Amino acid sequence: MPDQAVTQNDKLSPNEDAAIRTVPTGLFIDGRWQDADRTMPVVDPSTERELCSVADASPADGMRALDAAAAAQDSWAQTSPRERSTILADAYRLMIENVDRLALIMTLEMGKPLAEARGEVSYAAEFFRWFAEEAVRIDGGYMQAPAGGSRFLVTRQPVGPTLLITPWNFPMAMGTRKIGPAIAAGCASVIKPASQTPLSILALADLLSEAGLPPGVVNVVTTSQSDDVMAPLILDPRSRKLSFTGSTGVGKHLLELCARTVMRTSMELGGNAPFLVFDDADLDAAVDGAMAAKMRNIGQACTAANRILVQRGVAEEFTKRLTERMSELPMGRGVEDGVVVGPLINRAAVDKVGELIADAVARGATVALGGTPVDRPGYFYPASVLTDVADDAQMCHTEIFGPVAAISTFETEDEAIRRANDTPFGLVSYVYTENLRRGLRVCEALEAGMVGLNQGVVSNPAAPFGGIKESGLGREGGFTGIDEFLETKYIGVAL
Template sequence: MTDLSTRPEIELISALAPEAGVLVGGLWRPGAAGVFDVEDPATGEVIASVADGDATDAVAAVDAAAARLPAWSAVPPRTRSELLSRVRELMLRDADRLAELIALENGKSLVDARGEVTYAAEFFRWYAEEAVRPHGDFGSSPAGGTRTIVTHRPVGVAALVTPWNFPAAMATRKIAPALAAGCTVVLKPASETPLTALAIARLIAEAGVPDGVVNVVPGVDAAGIVTAWLEDPRVRKISFTGSTGVGRVLLRQAADRVVNTSMELGGNAPFVVTSTADVAAAVEGAMIAKFRNGGQACTAANRFYVHADVADEFTARFGAAVEALRVGPAESGSDIGPLISAKALAGVTRLVDEAVERGAVIAHRAPAPTGAGHFYPPVVLTGLGADDPLLGEEIFGPVAPIVVWRDRDELLAAVNGTEFGLAAYVFGDLGEALRIAESLEAGMVGVNRGLVSDPSAPFGGVKQSGIGREGARAGLEEYLETQYFSVAW
């Protein structure tokens, strides 16, 4: 492993004791499969060796979660609420350290990382508030003579599987509602970014959440760990965020035992600019929607449809803003960090090279470092037809392809002509923008804004972008089952 003695992050990583990063029943221990390396994508250096859990660790985690479930489910909602509030306080106390850790293992800029920490902590506040809001029903049966009481109970042990692109927010968006509902959890963080999950788990313990309520199994054998959970009859819930391909596999596995599922899968978000749009506002929104986390977000604007009347102005302004982006390591004060891996860099490079071969033009490009690190220069592509293959790909990088449109019906056919339906963005006169928004096959639409994520809003998609919702009241309901009592009166 690279000598980190000259880097300030050494203390941050050492405090996590990542070599003993499997958390089972309140005890941190080594992984049964040894350790795996985590690298800094900005340098390619190995920054930590993390406990490599396997299926035996996964089963042990379920043992602990199942043993704790009856007691945790019986904890009064107010007590659970206060514990969740305390976790938020601790996250904000350690916000700078968490942001540094996220930037280190994920590569995103410190500005993005700090924003993620604030967003991630907010889920604990939101679900601390939701935990004490009872939801049920009572009434007479139509035939008379009985009363119906409708209540809810925690679904049980929940398996949570999170991706690398938002290592704090994706974890808290699942952990907070599960705990608020009275579930215990087993968490599998992405092997690219396990350190943030370990840090959050330590804060959850510090807040006073009992041992065994939250268990963490990092590891490279994701399939083996998750399969062990899906085959365990004590696991009654799986919540997964990741690719649609993996989601399909997990849904097939979950079907064998009819496991309650939540799936937040891939996206191919369109960004529509109408002829009535405030171009300056559209450019500002586009920079957020496209380049947050370097385009490595399932909600990232993936294809831009700009009306012919404003196409030249939008492209020029947008291009100038892209060219001004600072690309580099987080500690350099950059706006855009590296892609997560060499594989990701090769994939984005291939997609752009192939588009250029078909006639696309790199109209604008930001300077980017060469040499070490997985950096790709943010680019704006023009000259693409509405049927270009690039527009069907989830690019997951800082690449903005622009298509010029004129006919509204043709626009909607192109925008909706995908298997995905997670997020979309529309800029224009409010009436026109809302009319287009109502015609979009997407679970979330940003209308005159480039950000759709909010803990108080139901996050999720339609079509093959997922099942269920995270955030809002709906996110809590994903971890509850409805039960009713028919009472003789």
């Protein structure tokens, strides 16, 4: 049995303490839990107290993980699709059986309300179930050459050892969304979770081992030295694929590294989602959708509604209803019953939200709700609503990543589309209208990889997730998600 987390927080309840203690704290390399020379703290953002400490990998540790993945690659690629499918199905079952424990671990390390954490664990598990089904459906092709005389045989094979880098805001779902297709395709991997939230991935690795995953197929390195540890792995010719979810700035840096070896990449980067409400929209549905799109994960989501654009005829009523709903949201530790607004991830996140609000107000915005930090332990910022937010406000050009609804008005459909597209990002957009022709027309005109038409949540394991422009490359989930981990090989057969 691996070493378990040792809590440093005497304020944890017995249940919370017990959940943290179930998490292995070492590096998971070649199927074994191993110590590192150093450790790093994991902090509860709702109390600013240390929960426990975990291994802090060195570059040498990272290379050992890649060694293990490379050694496991050939044998794992040769396993039958049904065997890979069965392991993923068993991992899905174990996640569902442990949903409450996994959700509590997630809430403690990153702060989201427990109800949301339970939802994320279930959502994360669905990626294992989806790719368990996709593992046995990897296909190819066979055809006669147009001129005759030969045949074309097309096969698809694992891309090879894969590097997976996940963010802190959805620590488990972003893990399974990458690990699932890698396992299904026959790729061994090294996964590096965010340093703020390593416990979810460590707990997940423990379950994968219990599900029967062979040693070396998934290796986990937790580290505070992300670039020092991962850059050598990216530059190592044995690594053939990088899947990254995080900021656009870091994504560009990683792409530059990947270019040196022409490594296959998929990138899910930043967003700047517009949320368009037309004057023929069902306002009750639009407010519900705005709450979902804005407040999921306390606004800390790349899919969050960053710019809420409302047609002038319904702007006053929409703002009134949204402000009322936002004012009713209870704030507190995510483990407390009924809490909707938990803490942000760290002090820098709180400071950033405050700076963005101050900038918007300086440019003419009005604070309709909130707008000032609260005086309490933890990294909290109250639910806030700003109106008349100018297009040149900083929050219209960078992700807010907090519980702030930024509202402005528009006059015409053409204006709404132009302003919605006036961004280098293109992850997701939202449209509310009861006019079907308008809805389809606007959805097709919006420059985004995903559009929610009269719905405020677009993420689904069975749908392709990803953006265009500076919001990323490739897709995760859906029928195309496994393609990111497969290479197409053409074999010409002479007759």
